[in-house]
Amino acid sequence: MKVFKDFKDFISKGNVMDMAVGVIIGGAFGKIVTSLVNDILMPLIGILTGGIDFTALSAKVGDAEVMYGSFIQSVIDFLIIALCIFFITKSIAKAGEKLKKKQAEEAAAAPAGPTSEELLTEIRDLLKNK
Numbered sequence: 001m002k003v004f005k006d007f008k009d010f011i012s013k014g015n016v017m018d019m020a021v022g023v024i025i026g027g028a029f030g031k032i033v034t035s036l037v038n039d040i041l042m043p044l045i046g047i048l049t050g051g052i053d054f055t056a057l058s059a060k061v062g063d064a065e066v067m068y069g070s071f072i073q074s075v076i077d078f079l080i081i082a083l084c085i086f087f088i089t090k091s092i093a094k095a096g097e098k099l100k101k102k103q104a105e106e107a108a109a110a111p112a113g114p115t116s117e118e119l120l121t122e123i124r125d126l127l128k129n130k
Helices: 002-012 014-048 068-109 116-129
Strands: 059-061 064-066
Touching: 002 014, 014 068
Parallel strands: none
Antiparallel strands: 059 064
16 A cells, blocks of 8 residues: 555655656647648648658668658658747746846845844834833
8 A cells, every 4th residue: 555655655755747748748749740741831841842742751671661761751750849848948937038138127126124223223223212
């Protein structure tokens, strides 16, 4: 029973749940990019290259058939996903920098209150006058 409790505690931690959500969203994003490459980009590239269908590109080596056209599509998939992740992380970093700058400006614009020494002096003077 302790094993189940430990597992429940482990799976309930925020990091594990965040990672699970990231993997699920990443998988869905990968499918979208694969569709973008296979259904939109590769036909356009095929038109530019004279109607070449990359999925049909292969080479016969002995009895084996090397499907290098599928590999080319996978490389394009990877490059598009990497480019999207680059832009997302760059925009998140920019937003973080803007937030830090705004917080620093707000902190600098806040009126400086009396120091603790000034407050203690004022309290002392009030007590003296009583």
